[in-house]
Amino acid sequence: MNSGANKDTVIADFQQWCSENDVWLDDRLEIIYSPDADIHIRTKNQSISASTTVSYIPKRSILSTKSCSLAETLPQDAEYTHGLGAQLMLALALYKEQLLGSKSRWHGYLQSLPDFVDLPMLWQDGCKDAKEAVTWLVGTEVEKEMSVGSLLARARRFYEAMSRQFLPQDASVGGFTKAFTLVSSRAFIVDAYHGLSMVPIADAFNHSQDNHVHIETDFDVCPLCGALYECPHDDGPKLETHVGQNHYDSCYEMVVNSPIPRHSEVFNTYGETLGNAALLARYGFVLDVNENDCITWSMEELTDDADLAATFQLAAYEWESEKSLRPRCESSNLVYYSESFTVDGDGKVSHRLWLLCFLTYQRNAPSSPSPMSVLEAQIACEAGMDVDASLIPAVSAIASAVSTLCCTRKAKIKKLSDLGPDADIGEILDGLSDDRPRTRLAVSYVLTEISILECCLAEWSDLVLPHPS
Protein backbone atom coordinates (compact mmCIF):
# COMPACT_ATOMS: atom_id res chain seq x y z
CA MET A 1 0.00 0.00 0.00
CA ASN A 2 1.45 3.35 -0.99
CA SER A 3 1.96 5.23 2.31
CA GLY A 4 0.17 8.30 0.92
CA ALA A 5 -2.79 6.32 -0.43
CA ASN A 6 -6.29 6.94 0.84
CA LYS A 7 -7.01 3.87 2.96
CA ASP A 8 -10.75 3.88 2.30
CA THR A 9 -10.13 3.81 -1.45
CA VAL A 10 -7.51 1.11 -1.02
CA ILE A 11 -9.95 -1.12 0.86
CA ALA A 12 -12.81 -0.37 -1.53
CA ASP A 13 -10.56 -1.31 -4.48
CA PHE A 14 -9.56 -4.53 -2.71
CA GLN A 15 -13.22 -5.41 -2.09
CA GLN A 16 -14.01 -4.72 -5.74
CA TRP A 17 -11.15 -7.05 -6.75
CA CYS A 18 -12.46 -9.72 -4.35
CA SER A 19 -15.91 -9.56 -5.88
CA GLU A 20 -14.50 -9.75 -9.45
CA ASN A 21 -12.46 -12.82 -8.44
CA ASP A 22 -15.22 -14.61 -6.49
CA VAL A 23 -13.39 -14.17 -3.18
CA TRP A 24 -16.25 -14.14 -0.71
CA LEU A 25 -16.29 -12.71 2.83
CA ASP A 26 -19.31 -13.14 5.12
CA ASP A 27 -21.45 -9.97 5.24
CA ARG A 28 -21.27 -9.99 9.02
CA LEU A 29 -17.53 -9.21 8.75
CA GLU A 30 -15.76 -6.09 7.57
CA ILE A 31 -12.24 -5.21 6.56
CA ILE A 32 -11.01 -2.30 8.66
CA TYR A 33 -7.97 -0.08 8.43
CA SER A 34 -6.85 1.80 11.53
CA PRO A 35 -3.47 3.52 11.93
CA ASP A 36 -2.60 1.61 15.13
CA ALA A 37 -3.73 -1.85 13.95
CA ASP A 38 -3.33 -1.53 10.16
CA ILE A 39 -5.66 -3.87 8.25
CA HIS A 40 -7.72 -6.30 10.30
CA ILE A 41 -11.12 -8.01 10.23
CA ARG A 42 -13.99 -7.24 12.62
CA THR A 43 -17.54 -8.44 13.13
CA LYS A 44 -20.28 -5.88 12.54
CA ASN A 45 -23.33 -5.98 14.82
CA GLN A 46 -23.88 -9.77 14.79
CA SER A 47 -22.04 -12.60 16.47
CA ILE A 48 -20.99 -15.65 14.42
CA SER A 49 -21.20 -19.22 15.68
CA ALA A 50 -18.58 -21.96 15.49
CA SER A 51 -18.27 -24.11 12.34
CA THR A 52 -19.46 -21.29 10.06
CA THR A 53 -17.44 -20.77 6.88
CA VAL A 54 -16.83 -17.03 6.75
CA SER A 55 -14.77 -16.86 3.58
CA TYR A 56 -14.39 -18.83 0.36
CA ILE A 57 -11.17 -18.12 -1.52
CA PRO A 58 -11.04 -19.74 -4.98
CA LYS A 59 -7.77 -21.50 -5.67
CA ARG A 60 -7.37 -19.55 -8.89
CA SER A 61 -7.31 -16.26 -6.93
CA ILE A 62 -4.24 -17.06 -4.85
CA LEU A 63 -0.78 -15.91 -5.86
CA SER A 64 1.76 -18.73 -5.94
CA THR A 65 4.76 -19.72 -8.02
CA LYS A 66 2.34 -21.98 -9.94
CA SER A 67 -0.26 -19.30 -10.66
CA CYS A 68 1.88 -16.16 -11.19
CA SER A 69 2.80 -14.69 -14.56
CA LEU A 70 6.30 -16.24 -14.29
CA ALA A 71 4.89 -19.72 -13.58
CA GLU A 72 6.00 -21.31 -16.85
CA THR A 73 9.63 -20.21 -16.50
CA LEU A 74 10.48 -20.33 -12.79
CA PRO A 75 12.91 -23.11 -11.75
CA GLN A 76 11.13 -26.02 -10.08
CA ASP A 77 14.15 -27.43 -8.18
CA ALA A 78 13.40 -29.20 -4.90
CA GLU A 79 15.25 -26.52 -2.91
CA TYR A 80 12.50 -24.03 -3.84
CA THR A 81 9.60 -26.17 -2.65
CA HIS A 82 10.06 -25.67 1.10
CA GLY A 83 11.65 -23.44 3.74
CA LEU A 84 13.65 -20.36 2.78
CA GLY A 85 13.92 -21.46 -0.86
CA ALA A 86 10.12 -21.44 -1.21
CA GLN A 87 9.92 -18.01 0.46
CA LEU A 88 12.53 -16.52 -1.87
CA MET A 89 10.86 -17.94 -4.97
CA LEU A 90 7.43 -16.66 -3.89
CA ALA A 91 8.99 -13.24 -3.17
CA LEU A 92 10.29 -13.24 -6.75
CA ALA A 93 6.81 -14.10 -8.06
CA LEU A 94 5.19 -11.45 -5.87
CA TYR A 95 7.71 -8.74 -6.77
CA LYS A 96 7.23 -9.41 -10.47
CA GLU A 97 3.46 -8.92 -10.03
CA GLN A 98 4.05 -5.73 -8.06
CA LEU A 99 6.25 -4.40 -10.87
CA LEU A 100 3.51 -5.19 -13.40
CA GLY A 101 1.29 -2.68 -11.54
CA SER A 102 -2.25 -2.50 -12.90
CA LYS A 103 -1.36 -5.13 -15.54
CA SER A 104 -1.12 -7.80 -12.84
CA ARG A 105 -4.28 -9.80 -12.30
CA TRP A 106 -3.69 -9.39 -8.55
CA HIS A 107 -3.39 -5.59 -8.69
CA GLY A 108 -6.51 -4.89 -6.61
CA TYR A 109 -5.18 -7.22 -3.92
CA LEU A 110 -1.53 -6.13 -4.08
CA GLN A 111 -2.36 -2.42 -3.75
CA SER A 112 -3.95 -3.21 -0.36
CA LEU A 113 -0.74 -4.68 1.10
CA PRO A 114 1.71 -2.61 3.14
CA ASP A 115 4.91 -1.58 1.27
CA PHE A 116 6.91 -3.83 3.57
CA VAL A 117 6.94 -5.24 7.09
CA ASP A 118 9.56 -3.94 9.49
CA LEU A 119 11.25 -7.26 10.24
CA PRO A 120 14.51 -7.54 12.22
CA MET A 121 16.24 -8.87 9.07
CA LEU A 122 16.10 -5.28 7.75
CA TRP A 123 17.39 -3.65 10.91
CA GLN A 124 21.11 -4.17 10.36
CA ASP A 125 21.17 -1.63 7.53
CA GLY A 126 18.64 0.70 9.11
CA CYS A 127 18.64 3.81 11.30
CA LYS A 128 20.27 4.15 14.74
CA ASP A 129 17.23 2.63 16.46
CA ALA A 130 17.28 -0.39 14.14
CA LYS A 131 21.03 -0.96 14.54
CA GLU A 132 20.78 -0.69 18.32
CA ALA A 133 17.86 -3.17 18.31
CA VAL A 134 19.95 -5.74 16.42
CA THR A 135 22.67 -5.61 19.10
CA TRP A 136 20.08 -6.65 21.71
CA LEU A 137 19.07 -9.71 19.70
CA VAL A 138 22.58 -11.20 19.45
CA GLY A 139 22.62 -14.51 21.35
CA THR A 140 18.83 -14.77 21.64
CA GLU A 141 16.27 -17.14 20.16
CA VAL A 142 15.36 -14.43 17.62
CA GLU A 143 18.87 -14.55 16.22
CA LYS A 144 18.57 -18.32 15.91
CA GLU A 145 15.22 -17.97 14.14
CA MET A 146 16.61 -15.84 11.39
CA SER A 147 20.39 -15.58 11.65
CA VAL A 148 20.19 -11.76 11.74
CA GLY A 149 23.03 -11.21 9.28
CA SER A 150 22.69 -14.16 6.97
CA LEU A 151 18.98 -13.99 6.03
CA LEU A 152 19.34 -10.59 4.37
CA ALA A 153 22.58 -11.70 2.70
CA ARG A 154 20.90 -14.84 1.33
CA ALA A 155 17.95 -12.82 0.01
CA ARG A 156 20.40 -10.51 -1.75
CA ARG A 157 22.38 -13.39 -3.26
CA PHE A 158 19.15 -14.93 -4.54
CA TYR A 159 18.14 -11.61 -6.09
CA GLU A 160 21.51 -11.23 -7.83
CA ALA A 161 21.20 -14.75 -9.25
CA MET A 162 17.60 -14.40 -10.48
CA SER A 163 16.81 -10.78 -11.24
CA ARG A 164 18.35 -10.49 -14.71
CA GLN A 165 16.41 -13.48 -16.03
CA PHE A 166 13.06 -12.85 -14.39
CA LEU A 167 12.64 -9.18 -13.50
CA PRO A 168 12.44 -5.98 -15.55
CA GLN A 169 15.15 -3.31 -15.45
CA ASP A 170 13.35 -1.13 -12.93
CA ALA A 171 13.63 -3.91 -10.32
CA SER A 172 15.88 -3.30 -7.31
CA VAL A 173 17.26 -5.42 -4.52
CA GLY A 174 15.48 -3.13 -2.02
CA GLY A 175 12.12 -3.77 -3.72
CA PHE A 176 12.75 -7.51 -3.70
CA THR A 177 13.65 -7.47 0.01
CA LYS A 178 10.40 -5.63 0.78
CA ALA A 179 8.47 -8.28 -1.16
CA PHE A 180 10.31 -10.92 0.88
CA THR A 181 9.09 -9.32 4.14
CA LEU A 182 5.50 -9.56 2.85
CA VAL A 183 5.97 -13.24 2.04
CA SER A 184 7.54 -13.90 5.45
CA SER A 185 4.67 -12.24 7.30
CA ARG A 186 1.67 -13.22 5.13
CA ALA A 187 2.15 -16.41 3.11
CA PHE A 188 0.51 -19.75 3.97
CA ILE A 189 1.29 -23.27 2.74
CA VAL A 190 -2.02 -24.18 1.10
CA ASP A 191 -1.57 -27.51 -0.65
CA ALA A 192 0.87 -29.88 -2.33
CA TYR A 193 0.54 -28.07 -5.67
CA HIS A 194 0.62 -24.36 -4.87
CA GLY A 195 2.73 -24.76 -1.71
CA LEU A 196 3.57 -21.44 -0.07
CA SER A 197 1.12 -18.84 -1.37
CA MET A 198 -0.25 -15.34 -0.90
CA VAL A 199 -3.91 -15.84 0.04
CA PRO A 200 -6.13 -12.74 -0.32
CA ILE A 201 -8.52 -12.13 2.62
CA ALA A 202 -6.94 -14.96 4.68
CA ASP A 203 -3.90 -12.70 5.17
CA ALA A 204 -5.98 -9.76 6.41
CA PHE A 205 -6.63 -11.45 9.79
CA ASN A 206 -4.26 -10.66 12.65
CA HIS A 207 -2.81 -13.41 14.86
CA SER A 208 -3.83 -14.57 18.33
CA GLN A 209 -3.31 -17.74 20.34
CA ASP A 210 -7.05 -17.64 21.09
CA ASN A 211 -7.96 -17.50 17.43
CA HIS A 212 -11.53 -17.49 16.12
CA VAL A 213 -10.86 -18.71 12.58
CA HIS A 214 -8.45 -20.95 10.73
CA ILE A 215 -7.81 -21.76 7.09
CA GLU A 216 -9.01 -25.14 5.76
CA THR A 217 -7.52 -26.64 2.64
CA ASP A 218 -7.28 -30.11 1.05
CA PHE A 219 -3.51 -30.44 1.18
CA ASP A 220 -3.25 -33.75 -0.69
CA VAL A 221 -3.86 -32.64 -4.25
CA CYS A 222 -1.81 -33.77 -7.25
CA PRO A 223 1.55 -31.95 -6.93
CA LEU A 224 1.79 -31.71 -10.74
CA CYS A 225 -1.60 -30.24 -11.69
CA GLY A 226 -3.40 -29.47 -8.43
CA ALA A 227 -6.27 -31.92 -9.06
CA LEU A 228 -8.11 -32.96 -5.93
CA TYR A 229 -9.55 -36.14 -7.46
CA GLU A 230 -8.66 -38.38 -10.42
CA CYS A 231 -6.05 -36.94 -12.79
CA PRO A 232 -3.67 -38.18 -15.53
CA HIS A 233 -0.73 -38.09 -13.08
CA ASP A 234 -2.19 -40.72 -10.73
CA ASP A 235 -0.05 -43.84 -10.63
CA GLY A 236 -2.02 -45.73 -7.99
CA PRO A 237 -5.70 -46.74 -8.17
CA LYS A 238 -7.72 -43.73 -9.35
CA LEU A 239 -10.16 -41.98 -7.04
CA GLU A 240 -13.48 -41.29 -8.69
CA THR A 241 -14.29 -37.73 -9.60
CA HIS A 242 -17.28 -36.52 -7.60
CA VAL A 243 -20.23 -35.62 -9.77
CA GLY A 244 -20.64 -31.86 -10.01
CA GLN A 245 -17.29 -31.17 -8.35
CA ASN A 246 -15.01 -28.88 -10.31
CA HIS A 247 -11.81 -30.16 -8.81
CA TYR A 248 -9.45 -27.67 -10.46
CA ASP A 249 -11.46 -24.79 -9.21
CA SER A 250 -12.41 -25.47 -5.62
CA CYS A 251 -11.86 -23.07 -2.74
CA TYR A 252 -9.87 -22.63 0.41
CA GLU A 253 -12.11 -21.74 3.33
CA MET A 254 -11.82 -19.65 6.48
CA VAL A 255 -13.79 -21.53 9.12
CA VAL A 256 -14.87 -20.36 12.59
CA ASN A 257 -13.51 -22.57 15.39
CA SER A 258 -14.63 -20.47 18.34
CA PRO A 259 -17.74 -18.23 18.52
CA ILE A 260 -17.05 -14.62 17.57
CA PRO A 261 -18.85 -11.88 19.53
CA ARG A 262 -20.29 -8.91 17.66
CA HIS A 263 -18.21 -5.72 17.32
CA SER A 264 -14.92 -7.48 17.91
CA GLU A 265 -11.71 -8.20 16.05
CA VAL A 266 -11.54 -11.63 14.44
CA PHE A 267 -8.22 -13.44 14.81
CA ASN A 268 -6.58 -16.23 12.85
CA THR A 269 -3.57 -18.24 14.03
CA TYR A 270 -0.30 -18.20 12.10
CA GLY A 271 0.77 -21.34 13.98
CA GLU A 272 -0.31 -22.73 17.33
CA THR A 273 3.22 -23.20 18.66
CA LEU A 274 4.74 -19.86 17.66
CA GLY A 275 6.64 -18.16 20.46
CA ASN A 276 7.58 -14.49 20.49
CA ALA A 277 11.01 -15.19 18.96
CA ALA A 278 9.40 -16.65 15.82
CA LEU A 279 6.71 -13.95 15.76
CA LEU A 280 9.32 -11.18 15.96
CA ALA A 281 11.64 -12.72 13.36
CA ARG A 282 8.97 -13.69 10.81
CA TYR A 283 6.10 -11.25 11.47
CA GLY A 284 7.69 -8.25 13.22
CA PHE A 285 5.58 -8.24 16.39
CA VAL A 286 5.36 -9.97 19.77
CA LEU A 287 2.40 -10.87 21.99
CA ASP A 288 2.26 -9.36 25.50
CA VAL A 289 1.90 -12.85 26.94
CA ASN A 290 2.97 -15.86 24.90
CA GLU A 291 2.64 -19.30 26.47
CA ASN A 292 4.85 -20.79 23.71
CA ASP A 293 7.92 -18.81 24.72
CA CYS A 294 10.87 -21.06 25.51
CA ILE A 295 14.63 -21.31 25.34
CA THR A 296 15.95 -23.98 22.98
CA TRP A 297 19.22 -25.82 22.51
CA SER A 298 20.41 -28.04 19.69
CA MET A 299 22.37 -31.21 20.42
CA GLU A 300 25.45 -29.48 18.93
CA GLU A 301 25.09 -26.61 21.42
CA LEU A 302 24.83 -29.07 24.31
CA THR A 303 27.67 -31.47 23.56
CA ASP A 304 30.38 -32.15 21.02
CA ASP A 305 30.80 -35.69 22.36
CA ALA A 306 29.56 -38.04 19.59
CA ASP A 307 29.44 -41.02 22.00
CA LEU A 308 27.19 -39.13 24.39
CA ALA A 309 24.93 -38.06 21.49
CA ALA A 310 24.65 -41.69 20.32
CA THR A 311 23.97 -42.96 23.87
CA PHE A 312 21.32 -40.28 24.19
CA GLN A 313 19.47 -41.41 21.03
CA LEU A 314 19.22 -44.95 22.33
CA ALA A 315 18.31 -43.94 25.90
CA ALA A 316 15.62 -41.51 24.65
CA TYR A 317 14.10 -44.22 22.44
CA GLU A 318 13.97 -46.68 25.35
CA TRP A 319 12.70 -44.18 27.92
CA GLU A 320 10.00 -42.78 25.65
CA SER A 321 8.60 -46.25 25.10
CA GLU A 322 7.81 -46.45 28.85
CA LYS A 323 4.10 -45.69 29.22
CA SER A 324 4.61 -44.08 32.62
CA LEU A 325 6.99 -41.36 31.33
CA ARG A 326 4.35 -38.83 30.25
CA PRO A 327 2.22 -39.13 33.43
CA ARG A 328 5.34 -38.91 35.63
CA CYS A 329 6.44 -35.75 33.78
CA GLU A 330 2.97 -34.33 34.43
CA SER A 331 3.49 -34.98 38.16
CA SER A 332 6.68 -32.93 38.18
CA ASN A 333 6.83 -29.17 38.75
CA LEU A 334 10.20 -29.00 37.05
CA VAL A 335 10.08 -31.37 34.05
CA TYR A 336 7.66 -31.56 31.13
CA TYR A 337 7.34 -33.94 28.21
CA SER A 338 8.84 -32.49 25.03
CA GLU A 339 10.96 -34.08 22.34
CA SER A 340 13.21 -31.05 22.05
CA PHE A 341 15.88 -29.58 24.30
CA THR A 342 13.96 -26.72 25.89
CA VAL A 343 13.14 -24.74 29.00
CA ASP A 344 9.54 -23.47 28.91
CA GLY A 345 8.06 -20.20 30.17
CA ASP A 346 7.54 -21.66 33.67
CA GLY A 347 11.22 -22.65 33.93
CA LYS A 348 10.39 -26.34 33.37
CA VAL A 349 12.95 -28.49 31.57
CA SER A 350 11.96 -30.82 28.72
CA HIS A 351 12.38 -34.50 29.53
CA ARG A 352 14.96 -34.79 26.72
CA LEU A 353 17.13 -32.01 28.12
CA TRP A 354 16.75 -33.61 31.56
CA LEU A 355 17.82 -36.99 30.10
CA LEU A 356 20.95 -35.52 28.53
CA CYS A 357 21.89 -33.97 31.90
CA PHE A 358 21.23 -37.34 33.54
CA LEU A 359 23.44 -39.21 31.02
CA THR A 360 26.23 -36.67 31.49
CA TYR A 361 26.08 -37.37 35.25
CA GLN A 362 25.84 -41.13 34.72
CA ARG A 363 29.05 -41.29 32.68
CA ASN A 364 31.05 -40.30 35.75
CA ALA A 365 28.91 -41.95 38.43
CA PRO A 366 30.02 -45.19 40.06
CA SER A 367 26.55 -46.78 40.28
CA SER A 368 24.02 -46.74 37.50
CA PRO A 369 20.45 -45.84 38.52
CA SER A 370 17.81 -45.80 35.77
CA PRO A 371 16.55 -42.41 34.53
CA MET A 372 13.05 -43.24 35.78
CA SER A 373 14.25 -44.00 39.32
CA VAL A 374 16.10 -40.66 39.42
CA LEU A 375 13.09 -38.80 38.00
CA GLU A 376 10.90 -40.46 40.67
CA ALA A 377 13.40 -39.38 43.33
CA GLN A 378 13.35 -35.84 41.97
CA ILE A 379 9.54 -35.70 42.02
CA ALA A 380 9.64 -36.86 45.65
CA CYS A 381 12.26 -34.17 46.47
CA GLU A 382 10.05 -31.54 44.79
CA ALA A 383 7.20 -32.61 47.08
CA GLY A 384 9.45 -32.54 50.17
CA MET A 385 9.10 -36.30 50.67
CA ASP A 386 11.76 -38.75 51.89
CA VAL A 387 14.00 -40.04 49.14
CA ASP A 388 16.44 -42.96 48.81
CA ALA A 389 19.68 -41.18 49.83
CA SER A 390 21.70 -42.97 47.15
CA LEU A 391 19.74 -41.13 44.44
CA ILE A 392 20.16 -37.63 45.83
CA PRO A 393 23.59 -37.00 44.22
CA ALA A 394 22.07 -37.74 40.79
CA VAL A 395 19.14 -35.38 41.38
CA SER A 396 21.49 -32.68 42.58
CA ALA A 397 23.90 -33.16 39.67
CA ILE A 398 21.05 -32.78 37.17
CA ALA A 399 19.80 -29.62 38.92
CA SER A 400 23.32 -28.26 38.90
CA ALA A 401 23.71 -29.02 35.17
CA VAL A 402 20.39 -27.24 34.44
CA SER A 403 21.59 -24.20 36.42
CA THR A 404 24.89 -24.13 34.51
CA LEU A 405 23.01 -24.30 31.20
CA CYS A 406 20.83 -21.33 32.19
CA CYS A 407 23.80 -19.24 33.35
CA THR A 408 25.77 -20.03 30.18
CA ARG A 409 22.76 -19.16 28.09
CA LYS A 410 22.28 -15.82 29.85
CA ALA A 411 25.94 -15.04 29.25
CA LYS A 412 25.42 -15.73 25.53
CA ILE A 413 23.06 -12.75 25.23
CA LYS A 414 25.83 -10.42 24.18
CA LYS A 415 24.27 -7.22 25.40
CA LEU A 416 23.93 -8.63 28.92
CA SER A 417 27.60 -9.59 28.98
CA ASP A 418 28.55 -6.14 27.65
CA LEU A 419 26.46 -4.33 30.27
CA GLY A 420 27.64 -6.47 33.19
CA PRO A 421 25.76 -8.30 35.97
CA ASP A 422 24.42 -5.16 37.69
CA ALA A 423 22.58 -3.78 34.66
CA ASP A 424 18.83 -3.35 35.21
CA ILE A 425 17.28 -4.20 31.84
CA GLY A 426 13.80 -3.19 32.99
CA GLU A 427 15.14 0.26 33.81
CA ILE A 428 16.84 0.47 30.42
CA LEU A 429 13.51 -0.35 28.76
CA ASP A 430 11.69 2.28 30.82
CA GLY A 431 14.29 4.85 29.74
CA LEU A 432 13.75 4.22 26.02
CA SER A 433 11.55 6.82 24.36
CA ASP A 434 8.71 5.98 21.95
CA ASP A 435 10.82 7.08 18.99
CA ARG A 436 12.95 3.92 19.52
CA PRO A 437 10.25 1.31 18.74
CA ARG A 438 12.60 -1.39 17.46
CA THR A 439 14.98 -1.14 20.41
CA ARG A 440 11.98 -1.22 22.77
CA LEU A 441 10.72 -4.34 21.03
CA ALA A 442 14.13 -6.04 21.18
CA VAL A 443 14.77 -5.11 24.85
CA SER A 444 11.32 -6.26 25.91
CA TYR A 445 11.97 -9.54 24.09
CA VAL A 446 15.33 -9.93 25.90
CA LEU A 447 13.48 -9.39 29.21
CA THR A 448 11.28 -12.40 28.33
CA GLU A 449 14.33 -14.61 27.86
CA ILE A 450 15.94 -13.36 31.08
CA SER A 451 12.74 -14.03 32.99
CA ILE A 452 12.51 -17.63 31.65
CA LEU A 453 16.15 -18.34 32.54
CA GLU A 454 15.88 -16.74 36.00
CA CYS A 455 12.64 -18.56 36.70
CA CYS A 456 14.34 -21.86 35.81
CA LEU A 457 17.37 -21.04 38.00
CA ALA A 458 15.13 -20.19 40.96
CA GLU A 459 12.89 -23.26 40.55
CA TRP A 460 15.82 -25.69 40.38
CA SER A 461 18.03 -24.06 43.03
CA ASP A 462 16.47 -26.01 45.94
CA LEU A 463 17.60 -29.31 44.41
CA VAL A 464 21.26 -28.32 44.09
CA LEU A 465 23.23 -29.67 47.05
CA PRO A 466 25.94 -27.37 48.39
CA HIS A 467 29.41 -28.52 47.29
CA PRO A 468 31.28 -30.21 50.14
CA SER A 469 33.88 -27.72 51.33
Ligand SMILES: C[S@@+](CC[C@H](N)C(=O)[O-])C[C@H]1O[C@@H](n2cnc3c(N)ncnc32)[C@H](O)[C@@H]1O
Ligand atom coordinates in the same frame (compact mmCIF):
# COMPACT_ATOMS: atom_id res chain seq x y z
C1 LIG B 1 -1.03 -11.55 7.73
S1 LIG B 1 -0.73 -9.88 8.09
C2 LIG B 1 -2.23 -9.40 8.91
C3 LIG B 1 -2.80 -8.12 8.34
C4 LIG B 1 -2.00 -6.91 8.70
N1 LIG B 1 -2.45 -6.35 9.97
C5 LIG B 1 -2.07 -5.82 7.63
O1 LIG B 1 -2.22 -4.66 7.96
O2 LIG B 1 -1.94 -6.11 6.46
C6 LIG B 1 0.46 -10.06 9.35
C7 LIG B 1 0.97 -8.78 9.94
O3 LIG B 1 -0.03 -8.19 10.76
C8 LIG B 1 0.53 -7.66 11.96
N2 LIG B 1 -0.04 -8.44 13.09
C9 LIG B 1 -0.70 -9.60 13.04
N3 LIG B 1 -1.13 -9.99 14.24
C10 LIG B 1 -0.71 -9.07 15.11
C11 LIG B 1 -0.82 -8.91 16.52
N4 LIG B 1 -1.45 -9.78 17.28
N5 LIG B 1 -0.24 -7.81 17.08
C12 LIG B 1 0.42 -6.92 16.33
N6 LIG B 1 0.56 -7.00 14.97
C13 LIG B 1 0.00 -8.06 14.38
C14 LIG B 1 2.03 -7.85 11.84
O4 LIG B 1 2.56 -6.68 11.27
C15 LIG B 1 2.16 -9.00 10.87
O5 LIG B 1 3.37 -8.97 10.15
